Amino acid sequence: MMLKALIFDLDGVITDTAHLHFLAWKSVAAELGIAIDERMNHALKGISRMASLERILQFGGKATTFSETQKIVIATRKNERYVALLSSLGPDAILPGIAPLLAELKKRGIKAGLASASLNAPRILASLNLLDAFDFCADASRITHPKPHPEIFLAACTGLGVVPEECIGVEDAQAGIDAINVCGMLSIGIGASLNNAGLLLSSTEELTWARIAGLLDYTDKATAVNR
Ligand code: G6P
Ligand code: MG
DSSP states (O other): OOOOEEEEOSBTTTBOOHHHHHHHHHHHHHHTTOOOOHHHHHHTTTOOHHHHHHHHHHHTTOTTTSOHHHHHHHHHHHHHHHHHHHTTOOGGGBOTTHHHHHHHHHHHTOEEEEOOOOTTHHHHHHHTTOGGGOSEEOOGGGOOSOTTSTHHHHHHHHHHTOOGGGEEEEESSHHHHHHHHHHTOEEEEESSSOOSOSEEESSGGGOOHHHHHHHHHHHHHHHHHHO
16 A cells, blocks of 8 residues: 555544533533533544534433524534633644654655544644644535545545545544545544454554554555455
């Protein structure tokens, strides 16, 4: 395999904003009389803002309580609180191993892309001082099918000018791993309890160039044997 690009999820891979999403949803949900816990939050990983709200309302038995307009007001309120929490984010919030890996990719002429469902992705990359590290960021506002549909990863490939077979995707959510696999890209999972990842690592600290090169080598040998 001729590796031309790595395509990254943002939340849980580049930085960890899951807790900030949780705090914002928790306060908004509490005002609706719904108590959410960390387990609920885990189920919202990789899920878009409106879909997250639907899940929370369903969880609280209020799936049909609000009109579409009211739901937009609630989601906007959540986002305002989330964005306020993001002001605390700086380059020190980049997860371990990510900055050296991005530098290594640049050195090797391998492109870096972003495939995040977050409409706040550009703002977050700017806070982390990482805008220049990415060659292309897929625009979540133009994506019509959420992960596990492959649309956002395919949009990232198109923007980078590569085909999926030349890429590795990195994800911390099952929906993301499934999306990467459907594309025909190699997948790397970060964290426990992910199924069907081409390589599963326990944290971003393990996401080194050496591990990636090892995966490429292994895949090439397996392909040669199967031929
Ligand atoms: C990521 C997070 C989700 C979040 C989604 C949308 O995928 O993992 O928890 O709901 O982005 O984020 P946004 O910033 O657009 O509300
Ligand atoms: Mg994620």
